[in-house]
């Protein structure tokens with residue numbers, strides 16, 4: 001049975017949490033008194049349905065059920081996990097958290113708060129306050145894996161572990177912060193840059209567009225893959241971090257920064273920043289900007305995943321935990337969502353990617369009869385010597401496809417495969433492929449008969465395919 005999450009507050013962040021839980025197979029009950037929340041969450045869910053599956057090589061669990069509740073009590077009563085995401089107002093958070101604890105006697109409650117500490121949140125909550133922890137995410141919650149968890153001290157036994165387990169189960173990477181501090185860790189860093197940027201605009205040193213370029217064309221790219229410390233360690237050359245600190249440390253004391261001050265947000269300064277920001281975004285709507293942001297984030301995360309680095313490594317590890325190796329049934333060899341970067345200037349999946357799908361499908365068959373990575377390490381493999389692909393219909397980014405494969409020939413060194421790729425939503429046949437593979441020794445690089453045990457398993461599987469028993 002699907003696990004149940006309650007999301008209290010359906011704004012930008014609550015919508016993102018709801019989408020991530022749903023797409024990872026949890027049922028979600030949402031409560032937000034605002035009329036606008038339902039439509040807002042539906043829109044975030046649509047964006048997430050398009051983008052999140054592109055990060056995974058296999059299918060995600062079946063989507064959970066979304067229920068919009070009339071009262072907070074109905075939403076949280078049966079929840080296994082509760083995420084509070086109401087506006088950043090301490091009184092409001094106290095009222096809402098107190099209602100949550102009263103309506104559900106067991107479940108842990110994470111708060112999305114950007115700035116309040118667990119002590120701020122727990123004050124006055126009485127018994128059960130130790131079930132509340134800060135679980136601070138980053139926008140868009142359905143794509144960015146980081147969640148800061150704060151409040152180990154004062155938590156009831158098991159609450160921290162329960163929050164960690166629920167959130168890592170939906171693909172988040174919990175960063176447990178040992179001591180509480182206003183605004184936790186990441187937002188302290190972000191706010192420092194934000195303050196400095198506001199001064200630079202106020203003092204006419206740079207425009208909003210120039211500041212964004214300074215980030216995205218330079219150090220922003222570094223930060224996505226190595227963060228601050230490893231990047232600077234490299235910048236210290238062979239002397240490493242110690243040399244870096246010796247060389248650049250004294251500059252920290254120079255009067256470069258205005259961090260201690262916040263520029264007064266006068267009407268004139270707000271108007272100036274807003275006008276520059278409007279000009280910079282060139283009348284593009286928030287929805288257009290979000291689509292661009294999501295497309296770029298998916299591309300970056302997929303590239304990091306291909307290299308096994310940073311957030312990409314976390315996504316691969318999550319996929320392994322979900323046991324989402326491509327292919328569910330005996331004939332199903334690939335099931336996946338088509339990522340944006342597989343499409344070309346014609347607006348559909350490029351021909352080379354059909355080759356990739358069928359190659360992945362063949363690998364799945366090889367795995368199925370024991371000729372997978374271990375067999376390759378033992379010095380044997382199959383080479384594809386012929387491939388015929390028939391393209392039958394267009395395949396678009398975001399579509400979920402399935403490849404089904406049948407063994408058509410298993411004769412000594414020769415292995416014949418026939419694949420059909422179809423769209424999951426309506427079963428439309430998108431492409432077919434026939435392939436001939438030959439068994440080889442990786443030592444001699446020449447064809448040779450398969451090992452006896454492999455040949456026996458292949459014969460068994462081929463017979464089952466021929467008689468339609470699978």
Ligand SMILES: NC(=O)C1=CN([C@@H]2O[C@H](COP(=O)(O)OP(=O)(O)OC[C@H]3O[C@@H](n4cnc5c(N)ncnc54)[C@H](O)[C@@H]3O)[C@@H](O)[C@H]2O)C=CC1
Pocket residue numbers: 008009010011012013014031032033034037085086087088092096112113114115136137138139
């Ligand atoms: N927007 C951001 O970039 C981030 C925000 N956060 C945190 O997430 C929380 C929510 O922020 P946003 O989603 O940006 O705000 P938002 O303004 O988009 O959404 C807040 C939602 O709370 C609802 N709400 C108000 N009173 C409520 C009640 N009594 N019961 C249930 N819902 C109620 C509002 O109707 C609204 O839909 C805040 O604590 C914020 O600090 C965390 C990470 C990033």
Ligand SMILES: C[N+](C)(C)CC(=O)CC(=O)[O-]
Pocket residue numbers: 114137138139187190
């Ligand atoms: C602006 N903010 C403080 C609400 C931002 C965050 O908390 C995290 C984020 O997504 O940048």
